[in-house]
Every structure is written in structure tokens, then in C-alpha cells.
Amino acid sequence: MNTRTRISIAVGIALVAGSMTIAPTLLARESSHAELARGEYLVKAGDCAACHTNEDGQPFAGGFPVPTPFGTIYSTNITPDPETGIGHWTSDDFYKAMHSGIAPGGRHLYPAFPYPWYTKLSRNDVDAIRAYLATLKPVHQANKPPEMPWPFSDRAVMAGWNALYFKEGTFQSNPQKSAQWNLGAYLVEGLGHCGACHSPKNFAGAPEHDKAYHGGYGENWYATSLASDLRDGLGQWSEQDIVQYLKTGANKRAAAFGAMAEVVHDSTQYLDDDDLHAIAVYLKDLPAKSTTPNANPPVDGTTTERATTTNAAPANVNGDRFARGRGHYLDQCAGCHMDNGEGIAGVFPPLKGNNVVQASDPETVVHIILTGAKTAVTDKNPTGLAMPAFDWKLDNQQVADLVTYLRNAWGNRAGAVDASKVADTRRTIVAARTK
């Protein structure tokens, strides 16, 4: 059942076809099994279900609330129901929505629907996605209107937004790079829409292209930098580390949790190894965001000894705070993550050398301590190991001291964290919960 046609075929076509244009009518035909299977695979690669299937809802019938800084948007019904879904859309309608962010009738879509990324998809791939969606069970479920204040409630505003921030256009391959790199770029920049979380956004919610993949916010998490810095980035990760992480939800350096656990569960675990390797090749080629990426390199390798020599407070951290943080660490954390910060291989992730712990913005590590988290559940790692919440047990100062310790113990280096930062995160989480 679970046919996983390789996306590479589709991209291969796209790359070869280059700028050739084929009249849409020539493509109109009965959907083949291969096209449906590819469509199913692409729908997984694009993680469409993450938003379009609501918790306990019918598959792809929408209704999932997407919080944005400008208000809440509800995902739409993309089942083939003719009245409430997209059953009456033509393939051109569907392509226009995916490629230009414009629904039938000229209605502008909000970029919570990732058309700024999907615009990169080839027409063939978009048609395959539509062909697969057309096979779903039609669900009669009316869409919920967005809850946004004026002026954002006026969709015409999006025309201006598009003019400023949206660059429409199918993926263009880079002839200087390998076919594998281009395949990875197509996946990351297109369906994967990784930048939606992992790139910083400007005041208008648009990704800042000059800082692409330098880390950004998504669903109350700080999505770490994917750039090649050694501490705050993927600089230490091998291609295989990335592939293993996306396939199984964990590797020797980290475990996926929070929003990324859902991405792995719903999407990346189903991708073929060739596609995952291509993604890894592309990500590993991202430049470092630091101008001096090799300054202050982390201590590499793992030791089984107690890391006492590397465990003194570094110059940038107050010694008392470091000692208090270490106390909290031994009391609350060391049972699983171990005294030496190395965790238990394959079970509890290491904090030593961890890029989330050393991220420029400590939001995620603070968040995970406050709320706890569950690791990704995949075919390869079905357990879903969970960390409990500490919000009721540690106050803001204790969390701040603990996080400051984590970010500077065992050779880690990152900025100290204040109690006010923890208080902010705590407020955001409580607000999101009570919504």
C-alpha cells in the first residue's frame, strides 16, 4: 500500500524540462497509478496533513487553527467535496493557488499556506498532488473564516504583501551544483518549506532571505539554525546524521521534539533515503551565519569520564549561577541526560554539543524545560520517549540558571539566560494553552 515513489523522478523531469513550457491541455489525462502514488508521496513530503487535518478531524478536511502574529487562520478543506472542499477546482485553479497564492475568484490566500515555497514546484508535481487529493474521501465541512483584525482581514492587503515579499517562480536549477544538490534544494526550498520555521521573519511575517535558515520562530518554538556553524547550526552534523534524524526522529546528537517531532512523524520519515541524502547535501552546503565560524570550536568527541576539567564556569558566566544551575541539573536532569551531558545513546539525547541547547535564541530549550516534550514517533523508533514538564517545579530564576548551565557546561558555549526571558516564554506558553 505504502508506495513511496521517488520524488527524484518528478524533479528529474522538472530539471530536464527546464524552462520549456508545455501547454496544460497536453497534460490533461487520466491519472495513472504512478502519478497517484507520486502525489501521495508529495503530499507527505509537503506535510499537508500537519495543517489540513485537524486533531480528531477527518483527513484533509481542514479546521486546524494556525496561530500567526496577525491573528488565527483556520486551515481549509482540501478534500474533493464540491461545495466545501476543492472538488470544483480545475487543475489550473489548483496550480494557481499553489504557484501564486490565489484561489478561484481571485481571492488572495494568506501565506500561512506556504505558497511562497510551493511556487517552486513543477507543474507535474502540482498536478500529481491534485490527482492524489482527488482520490480522498470527500468531506462536507465548511471552512472557518480567519480571525484577524483589520487591516489583515482584508485579503487585498496580501496583494501588497506579495508585491513586497513574494517571488513567484518555479525552481530553477543551479548548473554549478550537482543534481543531488539541486534535488535537495528543490525539496528544502519547495515542498519541505523548511524556511517557514527555520528562517527569521521580518515584521510583516515574511522570511528574511539574506538570513535564510539562520533560525526562526514557529508554533512557540525557536526552530534552530540550519546553517553550518559548529555550535548554533548543523556544522557538526554529518550528512548521515541529518538523514538519520529525518528518517527516525533521532540521531546520536539530537532527538526531534515539539513541532519538529510532528514533521518527522507526518512527513520526513516517509521520504526515500535518496531524497533525504539530497536534503542533507543541500543543508550541509549552507554557509555559516557567523563570520568567524571556526572561532571557539567546541570540544569534539565523547568521553565517558566525568567532564570535570571542561566543567568549570567559562569567563562569560557568573560562577555562582553556574554552580546553582549545575545543582538543578544534577537534581532534575542527570538521571536521563547523565552527569557528563552525554545522555544515553539512542534513548535520551545528549545536551553536550547539542545545537538546540547552544542556539542563539534559548527559546526552545526554555520551552522544553517548562512544558516537557515527546520525541518523534516513527516506524524505526516507535517509543515516543517523553520528558516531563518542570513549569510547576522550577521558578523562572531556577530555569534561567539551569539553562545558563546547560549552554556552558561540558564545553558548550552560548549566552547566559535571564529570568525575564523565562518569564516571557512562560507567558507565551500559558497564552497558547488557554486559547
Place this chain on the structure above:
Amino acid sequence: MATRLPHVDVVLVGFGWTASILAQELTDEGLNVLAIERGSFRDTVPDFATTQIQDELRYAVRNELFEEPERETLTFRNSMDQTALPMRHLGSFKPAAGAGGAGVHWNGQNWRFLPTDFVTRSHTEQRYGKNFIPAGMTIQDWGITYDDLEPFYDRFEYLCGISGQAGNVNGEIQAGGNPFEGPRKRGFPLPPLKRSYGTVLFDKAAKEVGYKPFPCPAANTSEAYKNIYGVQMGQCTFCGFCEWFGCGNYSKSSPQTTVFPVLLKKDNFKLRTHASVTKVLLDNTGKRATGVVYVDLQGREYEQPADLVILTAFAQHNVHLMLLSGIGKPYDPVKNEGVVGRNYAYQITSSVDVFLNDVVNPFMGAGALGQAIDEFNGDNFDHGPEKFIGGGYIALWTTGGRPILQHHLPKDAPKWGSGWKKAMKDNYLRTVSLATHGSVMSYRDAYLDLDPTYRDVYGNPLLRLTFDFHDNEHRMSNFLTDKAQGIAKAMKAREIHANPRKGHYTIVPYQTTHNTGGAAMGTDPRTSAVNRYLQSWDVPNVFVVGSCAFPQNAGYNPTGTVGALAYWTAHALRTQYLKKPGPLVSA
């Protein structure tokens, strides 16, 4: 009027170890399986989270994880001439309520029974003669052998990730293991736990006395583990909060840490909690079950139709349900007829507290971190001169050093005030305790039936337990206690304090939750309630799984054998019953 629900293929009554195993195996056959559980759903996080589970008052004293006697309990008497009274507070044993059952709060002491334990009667008769068995003792063979069960012991051990040292692999005795154990096909999945200082002292003393001590097999992981279903476990941190607590570290084997992650996401498995099964429904022939009736928390009644009904509740609850449903002939001790309720047995335990000069840090413990000797278990020694049947192990367990219930004081220590505090300070870090863990044989006058007077919240008669320790058990336990004192003396103690088991069985102080029998397995429908596959002789689409199948109790903790029996039954269902539903053994 009960609401009739849509049909399922299999209904499991209770959702602990045996149900989890059977559900996992039978859903793999493509069957639609529903488990009905009287308690709540519970999982490692948040229910047993490391942030709050180490709360002795809440869990060990106030019994948060157990059944509530206000709702369901049993009545008890020592002998047939007494009037039984309800157990109004949990005492001698503590059955669980909630998903995972007692698999959540056990210590993890996971043993295999000895080959001779499965043939207690025939072996005793053959070695010591028929007259060696006292009048009124109703021991019998199980209808299966150790060799039958070996692959399923193995499977349960590899499900759990048992830490241990093999003593006998394919007949080859292994150094450092239990030389008396039945032959196993391969070693344990994980190496033994790191030793506590107490177990090191025990090991040395036992060797000096001439015994062969070995590390007890533990369902506490000595290393990270990935089990037969791909489920991951962490590594035990020796926090010392196993028994009465759930594990927050994914390092004590439980249904939650070994089966739930794969089972609960299957489309053909469903769990219904807060639902108490009150009856198994039979058709008008009385030879076929059609489903079960259960009551939800609001008191609403539901009928759940099913092709196959498997009783997977705690031992005496399975027996209670059989009696309430009319499955099998109730046991009558006067006429010595009937089988349901027959051959109830228990465990007889004693201890020897050892006060040392050395600091042993008892708080660094794990539920099954122990060192034991097996010289006096089962028929590992000549019973001829001793004139009793059965035996047990002697172990030093370092399960933990919890402040309220896990401390030992010398006999003459004051009971309160500054003197008590001083005695506590002087002794807390310097005390160990040796445990003896003995078998209990089955008797004509130890049984379960329905109480004539008291009823539960559903209006059904309570189960009545009639049980006392017999002379055979007291003599055996005293024998073990003497041997334990011999080891204690060799530990160079400053003081030794033996606590032998004396007098009548009492249901008040906690002893152990190793209740067995009442739905014994066997080869003869006149003396067993279920056949060798744990299938009811009378209603062949009902299976009854658990320690209620033990015809008498051996000198080990029962869970290893309960897990093996669950896999044994699952195998029989998968390879025989589902192909041709009906009796697997002709009566």
C-alpha cells in the same frame, strides 16, 4: 437495560501485562481487539514522571495506584468454620487498578520456575513416595513442562529486557549464575545490574557458608535496550522507587515501557477505561460466551459482544468473574468437587535484619537489585529428612531506602522521640535485610468462592477467600529463616534480628501480592478449571490467563511465569485456535 455495542473479535478483561501481550499478538493476526479496564489510562509521562513519582506518602502509604476497596474487595476468613469479613483496607496484597495493572508498580523481580515446579505431584511421589504428601494437600502437575514454556519465558525476558546472569545455557552451567535454574536457550538480554554494597557483602558471606550466590534476574534495565517490538528503554538510575511506584525513567519493564507504544497506535486495537466487567455472557447452551457486560463510572451498563473472551484481570478477579458468570463448576470443599476457586495459594515470606558497622547506602537501589541463593528452593535439596514439600530463595534485595517504610531498627530501639531519632541516625545507612521467599502448596481447605453476605457496588456477591498457612509451610519457612540467619552471621553483623512468619495467616500487614490459583490449569477437568492452554474446559471461547492458573505456588515471584503463560496462550491461539475454533484439548 444494557446498551448493546458493535461486535469485536476479542475482548480482554483488564489491561495489565497479560492483556497487553495478548492484544499485541492477536492484533498482529489482524483481529479487532478491545481491552476493557476498570481504572484509568496511565503513561510514563505525565503519570509516573520523575518530577513527582518519588512520593512515598502518596503512592506507598496512600495507595494511589491500587484498587479501591470501597468499590471492590473480597472477604476473608482463615477457616471454613469462621464467618468471613470484608477487607476494608488494602493489607496483605495490593492489586492494581489502571492501565498496565500491577506491571506498573512491581519491583521487577522476574524469575523462571524450576523444571520440577511444573510437576510437583508426580515428582514428589516419584522421589519421596506417595505418603510424603500430607492429607488435605491438593498439589498437582501443571499439564505443561518447563521445556514447553522455555521459548515463552525467553520471549517475555526479551520483551522486558531482563538484566541477569545465566546459570544454565543448554545444560552448560555458567559461572556466576544460578546453577539450579532450568536450562535456557540463551543468556539474558542485558548484563546484571551494578551491585550494591549490601549485595556484595551477601555474596561474600553466602560463599563462605558454601552456597553459590548469583545476581537476581531484574526487570530493571542495566543498560539501554530496544525490545522485540522495537520499543526503547533507558537505563536504571537506582532511584529506589520501584515497588508501589511507576517508573519515570523508562527503565522498569511494564506494559507502558515495552508494549504500549506499538500496541496503542494500531487501528485494530481499542482500549476502554473506567469500565468494570461484571459478567461474561453465555448463550443458552452455556457452552459459548457471546461477550461481556460492563458498567461505566456513571453506572450505565453495556453489552460488548465478542467471539473470544479472555480474562486477563488480576488472579482472584478472574476467578470472581468465572463464578459470577457460571463458567466452570464452582469448587465445593466439603464434597471435594468442582474446580473454580480450587487450589488458591499464596507466598510465605520471612526476613532477617542485619545491622552492620559498614555504611551500605540503602537509598541507591532498584526493585530487583539483589543477590540470591537457590540451594533451598523447589526440590534443589533432599526434602526427605525435612519432612516438608517446597522451598524458596534467600536473597538480599537493595530495593531502596525510602524513609517511611524502608528502615530497620534494632529490637531495643525506642519507638519514638529523640531516642528513636538517634537509633534511626545510627542505623539507617548500616542495615540490610535478608528475605526468604517461600512456596505455598495447595490444600483442600484453601479456596475462593462467592460470599453469602457481602456485595460489591454493582450488587454482586464479593469473592470470599478462605486461607491459612499450613504446618508444611511454617516448617519450610522456618527452615529457610534458619538458613538465612546462617548467612547473616557470616556477614559479621553487630546485631541480627530474625522475623519469622508465625501463626495464622493474617490479611492485615502487607506480605506480597503473589496470589495464585483458583482457576488451575491441568490435564483433568475434574481438578482443573482450564486446560494446558488456559482455555476453559466448559466454555472453549473463554481463556483465563494469569497466576490463577498456578495449581500451587512455587518459591519465586510469579510475574515471569505469568508473562510466559500469556505468550504460551497467545501462541496456541495464533497457531491452533484461530485456525479451528473449539476445544484445544478434548476432555
